[in-house]
Amino acid sequence: MLEVQNLTVAYSDTPVFTDVAVNFNAGKITGIIGPNGAGKSTLIKAMLGLIKTQTGTVTFNGHTLKQFQKQIAYVEQRKDLDLTFPINVFDVVLTGTYGRLGLFRQPSKADRKRCLEALKQVDLAEFADRQIGQLSGGQLQRVFVARAILQKADLIILDEPFVGIDLQSETAIMAILHGWRDAGKTIIVVHHDLNKVSRYFDDLVILNHGIVDYGPVADVYTPTNIERTFSADLSAVLFAQGGAQA
Amino acid sequence: MNSVTTFVTALGRYDFLQSALITAIMVGIMSGMIGSFIILRGMSMMGDAISHAVLPGVAVAYMLGINVMIGASIFGILAAGLIGLVASRSKIKTDTSIGVVFSAFYALGFILISLAESSTNLHHILFGNILAVSDTDMMTTTVVLGLVILFVVFFYKELLITSFDPTFAQTYGFRVQILHYALMLVLTLVTVSALQTVGIILVVAMLITPAATAFLWTDRLAVMLGLAATLGAISSVVGLYFSYTFNWASGPAIVLVAAGLFGISFVVSPKQALLPTLFKGKARLRRATA
Numbered sequence: 289m290l291e292v293q294n295l296t297v298a299y300s301d302t303p304v305f306t307d308v309a310v311n312f313n314a315g316k317i318t319g320i321i322g323p324n325g326a327g328k329s330t331l332i333k334a335m336l337g338l339i340k341t342q343t344g345t346v347t348f349n350g351h352t353l354k355q356f357q358k359q360i361a362y363v364e365q366r367k368d369l370d371l372t373f374p375i376n377v378f379d380v381v382l383t384g385t386y387g388r389l390g391l392f393r394q395p396s397k398a399d400r401k402r403c404l405e406a407l408k409q410v411d412l413a414e415f416a417d418r419q420i421g422q423l424s425g426g427q428l429q430r431v432f433v434a435r436a437i438l439q440k441a442d443l444i445i446l447d448e449p450f451v452g453i454d455l456q457s458e459t460a461i462m463a464i465l466h467g468w469r470d471a472g473k474t475i476i477v478v479h480h481d482l483n484k485v486s487r488y489f490d491d492l493v494i495l496n497h498g499i500v501d502y503g504p505v506a507d508v509y510t511p512t513n514i515e516r517t518f519s520a521d522l523s524a525v526l527f528a529q530g531g532a533q534a
Numbered sequence: 535m536n537s538v539t540t541f542v543t544a545l546g547r548y549d550f551l552q553s554a555l556i557t558a559i560m561v562g563i564m565s566g567m568i569g570s571f572i573i574l575r576g577m578s579m580m581g582d583a584i585s586h587a588v589l590p591g592v593a594v595a596y597m598l599g600i601n602v603m604i605g606a607s608i609f610g611i612l613a614a615g616l617i618g619l620v621a622s623r624s625k626i627k628t629d630t631s632i633g634v635v636f637s638a639f640y641a642l643g644f645i646l647i648s649l650a651e652s653s654t655n656l657h658h659i660l661f662g663n664i665l666a667v668s669d670t671d672m673m674t675t676t677v678v679l680g681l682v683i684l685f686v687v688f689f690y691k692e693l694l695i696t697s698f699d700p701t702f703a704q705t706y707g708f709r710v711q712i713l714h715y716a717l718m719l720v721l722t723l724v725t726v727s728a729l730q731t732v733g734i735i736l737v738v739a740m741l742i743t744p745a746a747t748a749f750l751w752t753d754r755l756a757v758m759l760g761l762a763a764t765l766g767a768i769s770s771v772v773g774l775y776f777s778y779t780f781n782w783a784s785g786p787a788i789v790l791v792a793a794g795l796f797g798i799s800f801v802v803s804p805k806q807a808l809l810p811t812l813f814k815g816k817a818r819l820r821r822a823t824a
Contacts, residue, residue, distance in 0.1 A: 338701065338704055338705065354707070357705070357706060357707040358706055358707065360705060360706070361705075362701075362702070362705040364701055364702070369699065370574075370698065373574060373697070373755075374574070374752055374753050374754055374755045374757075374758050375694070375753070375754075375755060379755075380698075383691075383694070383695050383698075383699070383702065386691055386695055386703070386708075387706030387708075389691070391688075391689075392688060394691070419753040439706075
């Protein structure tokens with residue numbers, strides 16, 4: 289379980305959120321939703337120690353960030369990536385071993401074998417030699433999920449993994465997420481649109497400059513919460529035909 | 535062909551030409567390798583800045599009679615640190631910060647050099663004087679080349695991931711900043727070595743141009759490094775030949791050869807595909823009109 293206690297983040301004195309407290313359960317896929325600018329990515333980055341926090345503690349199964357850093361896989365939003373970089377799909381996935389290897393050690397034969405297996409799991413084995421700029425958005429996303437497989441992490445955090453990807457990629461990624469869930473890992477997914485919320489996630493965190501609500505999807509994904517966080521119109525549309533089937 | 539024979543004969547006869555050639559080749563190799571990382575990290579401006587910012591270090595080293603490498607390294611790292619400090623502690627963007635810091639260092643360098651009034655010829659520092667390479671210079675360059683190769687081999691993984699995906703490296707706890715400053719230190723050493731062959735003003739060309747040319751030919755980082763080093767060495771050899779044969783300044787001659795190789799690659803390389811695209815376009819036109 290990932291526990292966050294009174295976490296506060298501010299950019300130049302304007303707080304993004306104050307005293308956030310939330311738990312993420314092992315063996316569950318937890319979605320984080322909220323309007324644009326609600327602080328979803330900021331919360332993730334703060335939990336990962338990528339940005340400065342004003343107050344708060346983050347622990348994973350009782351360990352501090354420094355202690356569990358090597359057990360995290362973070363699949364970022366890919367918008368800033370240099371797609372012209374001279375690297376192929378295989379080598380990108382292989383970088384998933386770097387954290388464990390540390391300085392001066394090179395990936396072993398076994399690592400390379402696992403790398404190819406991870407590529408097979410996401411249906412990209414035949415793309416191993418492709419330069420990464422030659423992939424579609426969905427394929428690229430699968431490459432980074434394959435890298436997360438190689439990291440053998442217990443905590444996996446994905447930032448908007450389903451944005452602009454094809455159905456095949458979405459299915460492949462969901463299959464991997466389910467596999468991780470069954471293995472008892474903690475999975476956190478930042479999600480921007482409200483479709484398929486109940487289909488993707490077991491637990492849900494609604495964020496809007498602070499926690500609106502969190503818990504099992506059935507309890508949290510309610511017309512009242514959506515109306516409170518987003519708008520009455522959106523809530524009406526989403527819950528119009530037969531409740532939370534979306 | 536006759537001039538080539540003359541050049542080769544002269545190489546056999548004159549020690550200074552041999553030293554020049556060997557030093558130029560070593561500088562070509564090291565700047566190609568480090569330059570590859572500089573361009574992949576989008577730091578061409580930084581490469582230019584550091585190469586200019588070492589000038590006061592060179593002057594101080596002459597004044598105090600210490601090794602140029604030490605003086606230059608101190609000022610190179612100081613400049614890199616100041617650039618990082620200004621960019622991170624204010625709302626000023628990195629390229630602006632680079633502009634402010636490096637021009638100040640460069641200006642300071644000019645004044646210090648004139649104060650030193652040593653036998654150091656400013657002209658040689660600015661434009662290089664490969665034919666005046668001493669045995670000590672050659673030894674220092676050899677040591678720097680060794681350091682560059684060790685640095686790239688031992689930290690290949692880390693250089694790759696921090697160039698390609700620095701956030702990822704951060705998430706597993708790697709100290710990205712430390713490697714950045716290590717790279718800046720190595721860049722400074724390469725810069726000072728390249729001072730002898732092409733001079734401060736053209737160092738950036740040796741860093742950027744062979745690496746950019748290599749980038750046009752390959753999708754593998756390791757291949758790019760090897761190719762950039764080879765192209766750097768070839769530019770040095772051919773440039774020195776032109777310099778000797780036509781009595782051109784050696785630095786500009788080397789840089790022009792490197793630029794020529796880039797120009798050719800820009801037209802014919804598969805990645806750039808300027809020619810292939812043109813041909814395809816013509817073929818399509820022919821098919822359409824047939």
